[in-house]
Each structure stands twice: as C-alpha cells, then as structure tokens.
Amino acid sequence: MAEVTDSMAHAPISSEKFDLSVEQVSLHFETPNGVLKAVDEVSFGVETGRFVGLVGPSGCGKSSLLLMMAGLQKATFGDIIVEGEPLTGPRPQDVGVIFQESSLLPWKTASENVEFPLALRGVDKAERKQLATDMLKLVGLSGFEDRHPFELSGGMKQRVSIARGFCQDPRILLMDEPFAALDEQTRMTLGDELLRIWEGHRKTVVFVTHSLTEAVYLCDDVIVMSAQPGRILERIEIDLPRPRTYETMATADFGRLRDRIWRLIRGSE
Ligand SMILES: Nc1ncnc2c1ncn2[C@@H]1O[C@H](COP(=O)(O)OP(=O)(O)O)[C@@H](O)[C@H]1O
Numbered sequence: 001m002a003e004v005t006d007s008m009a010h011a012p013i014s015s016e017k018f019d020l021s022v023e024q025v026s027l028h029f030e031t032p033n034g035v036l037k038a039v040d041e042v043s044f045g046v047e048t049g050r051f052v053g054l055v056g057p058s059g060c061g062k063s064s065l066l067l068m069m070a071g072l073q074k075a076t077f078g079d080i081i082v083e084g085e086p087l088t089g090p091r092p093q094d095v096g097v098i099f100q101e102s103s104l105l106p107w108k109t110a111s112e113n114v115e116f117p118l119a120l121r122g123v124d125k126a127e128r129k130q131l132a133t134d135m136l137k138l139v140g141l142s143g144f145e146d147r148h149p150f151e152l153s154g155g156m157k158q159r160v161s162i163a164r165g166f167c168q169d170p171r172i173l174l175m176d177e178p179f180a181a182l183d184e185q186t187r188m189t190l191g192d193e194l195l196r197i198w199e200g201h202r203k204t205v206v207f208v209t210h211s212l213t214e215a216v217y218l219c220d221d222v223i224v225m226s227a228q229p230g231r232i233l234e235r236i237e238i239d240l241p242r243p244r245t246y247e248t249m250a251t252a253d254f255g256r257l258r259d260r261i262w263r264l265i266r267g268s269e
C-alpha cells in the first residue's frame with residue numbers, strides 16, 4: 001500500500017498537478033486565554049477527480065480547514081490554491097460546500113432551495129425545476145418538493161441541502177460531515193449515491209467525517225489529523241477496488257485500513 005510518510009505530509013507541495021492545494025496553512029484564534037492554534041501548518045494537495053477524506057478527533061480543525069478551502073474563512077498563514085490561484089473569497093462555481101447542519105432558506109420550499117444555485121447561474125425556470133425534481137428524487141424526497149423546511153425532519157432538511165449542493169454542480173465539492181445527522185440506512189444510500197455521482201462526473205471531493213467506516217468506504221485517500229493543534233498525521237491511500245459494495249466492508253483489507261486510522265487517531269489524543 002502506498003502511503004505518504006509523516007515527513008512527506010508536511011513537505012511543501014507543488015500546486016500544479018492539484019485541483020486544490022492547501023499550502024502551509026495555519027489558523028489562529030485570539031481567545032481570552034491567548035492564541036488558540038486551530039490548524040497548524042497543514043499542507044496537502046487534491047488531484048482532479050480524487051475523493052479525499054479528512055478525519056480526526058473532534059475539535060482538530062476539520063471544519064475550519066473546510067471553511068478556508070471554501071474561501072469563507074481567511075487563513076492566518078499560508079494559502080489555499082484553486083486552479084493555480086490563491087483563494088481570496090468564495091468561488092461557488094468552482095468550490096461548493098455542504099455543511100453538517102442544513103442551511104436552507106426557511107421561506108423557500110424544498111424545490112426552491114435546491115433551485116437557488118441554479119437561479120443564481122441564470123438557468124431558466126423550467127429546467128431548474130426539472131433538475132431540482134430529479135435531485136430531490138435522488139435523495140429520496142419525491143413528493144416533498146413543495147414543503148417548507150419547518151415541515152421537514154432534520155434528516156430530510158439535510159437531504160435537501162445535499163440535493164442543493166449536487167445541483168450547484170461545482171468542480172470541487174467540500175462536504176462537512178454531511179450524513180452525520182442521518183440514520184444508518186439513509187447514510188449508506190446517500191453514500192452510494194454520492195459515489196455514483198462522483199464516478200459519473202469525476203468531481204474533486206473533500207469529505208469530512210467522524211465515521212471511519214464511511215471514510216474507508218468512500219475515499220481514495222484519508223488524511224488523518226491530530227488533536228489540537230490540528231496537524232496532518234498521515235495520508236493513507238485506500239487501495240480497495242471500486243465499485244465498492246456492502247461486501248467490501250466485510251473484507252479483511254477494509255478492517256485493516258479502518259483499524260490503522262483508528263489507532264492513529266487514538267494515539268494522537
Ligand atoms: N470562531 C472561532 N473562535 C474561536 N475558536 C474557534 C472558532 N472556530 C473554531 N474554533 C476552535 O478551533 C478548533 C477547531 O474547530 P473545528 O474546526 O470546528 O474542529 P472540528 O471540525 O475538527 O471539530 C476548536 O478548538 C474550536 O473550538
């Protein structure tokens with residue numbers, strides 16, 4: 001199994017072969033107790049079309065890192081490079097984000113929420129309505145198109161957010177624990193749908209999760225971060241064949257990879 005060693009994980013990287021690269025990024029917060037180092041000199045690159053996972057103990061800076069990659073949070077030091085240029089703010093056409101908590105517009109229906117990024121892009125009404133209907137079907141919400149967020153459960157709202165993220169169709173899709181609030185079965189179904197969409201469109205994906213099973217099941221590589229201050233411990237290539245199925249999870253290789261990540265995380269706390 002190919003893997004990047006600890007020293008390589010911290011080495012400066014060339015941004016040319018990457019769709020997105022994180023270069024020596026640190027994020028510090030001023031707090032009453034002094035400076036809090038949320039993210040500490042993190043560097044990694046994501047090749048075009050690669051599905052990369054980010055795991056680590058709670059509070060290790062995964063969400064902060066994702067916000068910086070989306071241009072929604074400025075790094076204290078270092079750069080995020082997208083298509084060869086440092087990111088200076090959000091670029092929703094290139095980089096889309098799906099957050100852990102659904103962030104729907106309460107006054108719009110499920111369909112209108114999903115259509116929203118398409119409307120911003122100037123897609124005409126009939127086409128965006130159709131796309132939204134298709135996406136809502138994909139996430140198992142056919143028949144709920146005209147409901148408002150207050151009429152939907154937490155899991156349903158999250159599925160609407162996911163449909164909206166897919167509809168936005170950015171080249172690079174960042175996902176912050178998108179399935180965390182969902183039941184096991186919905187989680188599995190959406191994971192498979194995500195892989196299907198990714199295999200069809202070859203998006204570049206960065207996927208944060210606290211589920212190691214989910215990380216190993218979905219990803220090409222899993223980047224393991226240490227507890228605060230968040231640093232990269234190791235980048236592990238998940239060389240399991242695709243397409244992956246439920247049976248993949250029962251294989252010895254699957255178990256070994258998950259155990260290895262688990263030991264790394266446990267050792268860092
Ligand atoms: N706006 C903020 N002000 C101060 N501290 C913050 C802020 N946002 C995050 N943090 C701190 O930064 C660290 C990393 O947070 P976060 O990125 O949310 O971690 P994770 O997503 O891995 O759980 C935590 O200690 C958190 O308390």
Ligand SMILES: [Mg+2]
Pocket residue numbers: 062063064
């Ligand atoms: Mg988080």
